[in-house]
Amino acid sequence: MQEIGHFIGGKKVAGTSGRFADVFNPATGEVQARVALATDAELAAAVENAKSAQPQWAAMNPQRRARVFMNFVALLNKHMDELAEMLSREHGKTIEDSKGDIIRGLEVCEFVIGIPHLQKSEFTEGAGPGIDMYSIRQPVGIGAGITPFNFPAMIPMWMFAPAIACGNAFILKPSERDPSVPIRLAELMIEAGLPEGVLNVVNGDKQAVDAILTHPDIGGVSFVGSTPIARYVYGTAASNGKRAQCFGGAKNHMIIMPDADMDQAANALMGAGYGSAGERCMAISVAVPVGEETANKLIEKLTPMVESLRIGPYTDEKADLGPLVTRDAYNRVKGLVDRGVEEGAKLVVDGRDFKLQGYENGNFIGGCLFDDVTPDMDIYKTEIFGPVLSVVRAKNYEEALSLPMKHEYGNGVAIYTRDGDAARDFASRINIGMVGVNVPIPVPLAYHSFGGWKASSFGDLNQHGTDSIKFWTRTKTITSRWPSGIKDGAEFVMPTMK
Ligand code: NAD
Numbered sequence: 206m207q208e209i210g211h212f213i214g215g216k217k218v219a220g221t222s223g224r225f226a227d228v229f230n231p232a233t234g235e236v237q238a239r240v241a242l243a244t245d246a247e248l249a250a251a252v253e254n255a256k257s258a259q260p261q262w263a264a265m266n267p268q269r270r271a272r273v274f275m276n277f278v279a280l281l282n283k284h285m286d287e288l289a290e291m292l293s294r295e296h297g298k299t300i301e302d303s304k305g306d307i308i309r310g311l312e313v314c315e316f317v318i319g320i321p322h323l324q325k326s327e328f329t330e331g332a333g334p335g336i337d338m339y340s341i342r343q344p345v346g347i348g349a350g351i352t353p354f355n356f357p358a359m360i361p362m363w364m365f366a367p368a369i370a371c372g373n374a375f376i377l378k379p380s381e382r383d384p385s386v387p388i389r390l391a392e393l394m395i396e397a398g399l400p401e402g403v404l405n406v407v408n409g410d411k412q413a414v415d416a417i418l419t420h421p422d423i424g425g426v427s428f429v430g431s432t433p434i435a436r437y438v439y440g441t442a443a444s445n446g447k448r449a450q451c452f453g454g455a456k457n458h459m460i461i462m463p464d465a466d467m468d469q470a471a472n473a474l475m476g477a478g479y480g481s482a483g484e485r486c487m488a489i490s491v492a493v494p495v496g497e498e499t500a501n502k503l504i505e506k507l508t509p510m511v512e513s514l515r516i517g518p519y520t521d522e523k524a525d526l527g528p529l530v531t532r533d534a535y536n537r538v539k540g541l542v543d544r545g546v547e548e549g550a551k552l553v554v555d556g557r558d559f560k561l562q563g564y565e566n567g568n569f570i571g572g573c574l575f576d577d578v579t580p581d582m583d584i585y586k587t588e589i590f591g592p593v594l595s596v597v598r599a600k601n602y603e604e605a606l607s608l609p610m611k612h613e614y615g616n617g618v619a620i621y622t623r624d625g626d627a628a629r630d631f632a633s634r635i636n637i638g639m640v641g642v643n644v645p646i647p648v649p650l651a652y653h654s655f656g657g658w659k660a661s662s663f664g665d666l667n668q669h670g671t672d673s674i675k676f677w678t679r680t681k682t683i684t685s686r687w688p689s690g691i692k693d694g695a696e697f698v699m700p701t702m703k
Contacts, residue, residue, distance in 0.1 A: 206237075206239060207238035208239055209238055209241065210408070212406035213254055213407070219241065222241060225241055228381070231296065231527065231529065231568050232527065232528050232564050233564060233567055234566035234567055238295075242408065242412065249416070254402035255347045255374035259344070259372075264372075267321040268321050270320055270370055273398045274366065275318055277393060280396055284389075288386060289307060291389060292307070292357055292383065293519035294385075297482070297568070298527050299526065306359045307359070310356075310360070311362070313363050313366045316366075320674075324342050327340045335686045336685065337684075338682065340682045342675075342680055344678055345373055345424035345677060346373060346422070348424065348425045350368070351429070351438065352378070353486075355530075357384075358387075361386075361387045363669055365390075367669065369399070371677040373677055376423065377407070378406075379408065384406075414438065418442050418447070425449070425676065425677060427450050429668075431453060432453030434453075435454075438451050450656075450665075450667070450676055452661065452663075453614075453662065454486065455486045455614045456587075456588050458597075458619075460493045460495065460609075460631070461494045462620065462623075464623045464624055471506040471507055473643075474507060477489035482592050483538075483592040489645055490594060491609075492597070493599050494596065494598060495600075495604075500598045504553060507553075507596075511574045511594070516561065518561075526592060528567045528569045529569075530568065535569075537591075538591030538592075538593065544583050545575055550575045550584060553574045554572060556573045573593040575594065576596045578596060579597065580611070606634065610634075614657070617637065617638070618635055618641070619647060620641070621643055628642045636658055638662065638667075639655070651670070654666075654670030656672070
């Protein structure tokens, strides 16, 4: 059986803990590999490597650092098919969707090629007599990233690309479910010219995460995953004196106004609700049609579309979506659909009994569509993370707006309308981090920042965009006075610009 270890000091190393987690093939349910779970000592060894490599890396001029990312982007393109295959094999998503996962990470690597400009400092000449004042952005030192299973290429790159471009060394702790791609990315970074030890990958579970959160030499932690763990990582990192940005779960709504183009809205809901089997933090899981007529039209359009979804393994080029990542995930999603039925929601399309011939032990579940869901139901409150769309009918715009406003999560939201006034009012009043107007999955591009509000995010700086440069650097402000020959006496009062 294939054994996946760690990547420390520029090479693959085997795990020494004797503890492993199974890595499954989601389409067949078979165990296809096992991944080592690191001890505190293994994490400490990675930090030692990072610590010795970081000062030289930070001292390298920013154009040279940028060139590593130029080479890396070229290597990602060269190895796109190999990486997508590797990703789909462990995650289960379709090959095209895996390419999307890789490309959204690659785009952040392209963004950080601008690091010479992005990391430039501020300078004030003549802030006082002979006095110049400037602020520089220095790396935090060693950064760490803890990532979820659902984007095993994109999210690691969202973290390590800006951190490393800013001159940090980095420890990545990927998800135990799909650990192969992150290790391959680290190998490609070395091939691109990154010095050994600057990027290390340590596989593991809670023990490795806790070792990161308490290690005195790690200055910043970026986390993406479920909300309870995000909250825990944020609190623990902060109480250990680290800066932290932690992104959690979601329940993204899409409001469909009566004037919306219904074909466009239905297509958007299909892609955003069922793509990647709903295992996206920006998936739309709640549709809110405004008015009975809009709701009836929407259900009429969606029903045949959900019934005819093509579900298959990643080797099926025509599949719209693949299986869920693990049997546990399958049981959880199926249990929540059962719960919705018990709670009295109307299950218009029931995908629970879906079976794929030849893949009977795979984690496949058919698309499910609920109507008449109400805000008190568990299926409305909980992030399902499966191919399940809930329709909550709203009488008018204000009622529709109030639903995402009152929800615990605040990652993404969308409105479908032809009315500019309504769209503008919605974008202005909604208390959610990423808003789409006639765009179902409003994931900002690499040069803007990504992050939710409320229980979807802890910490004040987002991922990628200029926020990421701020997160992975510390500001140092220098006040200098030349010529030193100016003579004045001792000053005992606070100097001001009076
Ligand atoms: P998860 O919270 O189970 O795991 C995320 C990471 O935390 C993994 O590396 C895992 O090893 C680690 N972890 C798990 N349990 C831990 C514990 N008790 N203590 C310390 N570390 C622990 O999340 P997941 O199932 O891999 O990913 C799905 C979740 O991620 C969903 O909730 C989804 O919405 C969220 N997500 C959020 C965003 C975002 O940007 N907001 C993006 C992608 C995914």
